[in-house]
Amino acid sequence: MTTMFEFLALIGKPTRNRIDLNTYYGHTFRCACGYTHIFDTNIEVLCEGYWRLILSCPVDNRFITNARARMILIQEYGGLAAGYGACINNPTDQAELHTFMAAVLNG
Ligand SMILES: [Zn+2]
16 A cells, blocks of 8 residues: 555556456456455546556545556456555545546546
8 A cells, every 4th residue: 555645656647548448347456445356347447557557446435556457468468467556545635636637637
């Protein structure tokens, strides 16, 4: 678990979700909340980094996870490897995430 500031800095250059998520549906990911979730259409994708998906926890949306899109074969992708996560602990975290997301959506 990292601080919100560190978490957002580590995403690198985020973009809106562009990759085909169908590849990843049905796979699991280790969430920052401590549980493993199945990635499906109920999971909100906040944004995309370089082969990374920034996911909101479906159980407790204070938790966000950076899940690496794991390469299995050169042209076949699947699985979301454990990444790292952060938790919205206070109004400052909330404001940082809000500012970050506004930049992604406007960028
Ligand atoms: Zn979770």
